[in-house]
Amino acid sequence: MKxxxxxxxxxxxxxxEDTVENVSIKMEESRRFTSPVVSPDMKLIGWITSLDVTRGLREGKKTASDIMHPKEEIIYIYENDPSRLAVIETSNHKLISMPVLNKDEIVTGVIRxxxxxxxxxxxxxxxxxxxYEAMQQELKGVTWEELMEASAIISRRTTGKRVKAEDYERNIRNATFGEAIWATGGLEKFFVGLIAVGELVIARKVGKARK
Amino acid sequence: MKxxxxxxxxxxxxxxEDTVENVSIKMEESRRFTSPVVSPDMKLIGWITSLDVTRGLREGKKTASDIMHPKEEIIYIYENDPSRLAVIETSNHKLISMPVLNKDEIVTGVIRxxxxxxxxxxxxxxxxxxxYEAMQQELKGVTWEELMEASAIISRRTTGKRVKAEDYERNIRNATFGEAIWATGGLEKFFVGLIAVGELVIARKVGKARK
Known part of the structure; x- marks a missing residue:
């Protein structure tokens, strides 16, 4: 993802050249906490946050250029950079948003x-x-019921709690991946549970084929 | 997770009763774009964003109570609510942060x-x-080399590109879950690949046991 x-x-x-007052009004009306400052051809020259505006208003500054952070001091990203980079920069620098530039240094967007x-x-x-649906499709010849039954067995092995296949199915109908990860105690544990289910249904399938 | x-x-x-000026300075110095307004016993009574401060400064408002959003109008969350709720509210309402209350309505934190x-x-x-390590541990009797070999085979089946087990191992040493999901085209597809690998190593294990 880019x-x-x-x-x-x-x-x-x-x-x-915009006045601090006008910058203030523009931000309030659009409910944006940040704004790029651009040249007439839309090239990035600076960055303003609403905290620069509050300070500017208090100190009687006149224009955007009086309160902006110049380009050298700000964090920006290019359109074709991986979006992961935006996540890392936001997290590391505790940013609210950052400008996105194309290869000509023109601002084309903001990642908030x-x-x-x-x-x-x-x-x-x-x-x-x-x-589970994807799993069933991959494990050809395994029915949904067999998958739910195996899941109930693995769940009992892991948690020690008896659970019926129908209850298990009801749980996974409602549960999201996020909830499942938190409930099982992490991504690895969640995957191990699924692999265990896969192993069990395959073992049962092989057992049936031998009979 | 709570x-x-x-x-x-x-x-x-x-x-x-804090003056808008003082609120402004406090936010700028701490680099916070929002602040709860609290009673002397720390109960939530309102919420201020830096955009309320810019408007307040421009319009000559006097105190925090003149610019705050009262409690009834703001989005907050309780300490023991699932953290998922904070994600949903932030996303739905495009929030920068929200106050967290304990059961006595006292502000104990802010989720940014x-x-x-x-x-x-x-x-x-x-x-x-x-x-893969978790998978190997779960699939007892399968070696790391067998797992990498099976992965290289599944990868060739899926992508059509020939890849050696060593190359595959090098890839997964560096790759993160996020990158893998984006590379394979989604969580389900990534997961199906893992199941396919599991299926293959199990089939080979069963084959060996029969000999």
């Missing part, structure tokens, strides 16, 4: 922290039964 | 968007070979 697939294209921007959260959390929202 | 495990305990707060990103992205950073 940065440009994650960025908000509907961003605000200001020029270095909730754009990142939306992308990251979509993985957590995958329903667990989707994984 | 909200309290994700929240920042080192948050700033203001009282409703990068706290969420840190938590969510830690899953993506799990090294793929950790999953």
């Amino acid at each position: 940065a440009k697939e994650m960025m908000d294209k509907d961003f605000i921007y200001v020029s270095s 922290s909730f754009d990142i959260i939306d992308t990251l959390s979509s993985l957590y929202d995958v329903k667990v039964y989707k994984l | 909200a309290k495990e994700m929240m920042d305990k080192d948050f700033i707060y203001v009282s409703s 968007s990068f706290d969420i990103i840190d938590t969510l992205s830690s899953l993506y950073d799990v090294k793929v070979y950790k999953l």
Whole structure:
């Protein structure tokens, strides 16, 4: 995934001559906490956060150029950089958002922290039964009932709690991948559980074929 | 995971009588874009963002209570709520952060968007070979070499590209779960690949046992 697939294209921007008052109004009306400062041809020249605006208003600064952080001091990313880089930079520098540039240094978007959260959390929202469906499709000749029965057995082995196949199925119908990871105690443990289920159904399949 | 495990305990707060100027300075110095407004006994009574401060400064408002959003209008979460709820609310309402309360309505923390990103992205950073190690441990009697060989075969089947077991091993040594998901085209596909590898090593193990 590239940065440009994650960025908000509907961003605000200001020029270095805009008054601090106008920058303030633009940010408030659009509910944006940051804004790139651009040249007339949309090249990045600086970055303003709402905290630069509060300070500017208090200290009676006149224009955007008086309160902005110059390009050398800010963190930005290029359209074709991996979106992972945006995640790392946001996390390391505790950023709210960062500008995205094309190869001509023109601002084409802004990646905001909730754009990142939306992308990251979509993985957590995958329903667990989707994984089981994919598993069943891969393990040809295994029925859904056999898969649920094996899962109930593995679940009992791991947790010590007796669970019926029907209950297990109901659980995974509602559960998301994120919930499953937290419930099992981590990604590795979750995967090991699935592998154990796979192993059991395969062993049973082989056993049946031998009879 | 609960909200309290994700929240920042080192948050700033203001009282409703604090001047807008002082709120501004407090936010700038701590680099916080939001602040809860609390009563003397630390109960939540309102919420201020830096955009409320810019507007307040421009319009000559006097105190925090003149610019804050009252409790009824803001989104907050309780310590023992699932942290997932914070992710959903942040994403739905495009929030920068939200206050966390205990059962007595006292503010005990703030969940910021990068706290969420840190938590969510830690899953993506799990090294793929950790999953293979867990798999090998679960599939007793399968060697690491057999696992890598099976992976190289499945990889060739899926991608059509010939890959040696050593190359495969080198890839998964460096790759993270996040990269693997993006490379294979989604969680289900990644997972199906692992199941296919598991199936193959089990089939080979059963084959060897028969000889």
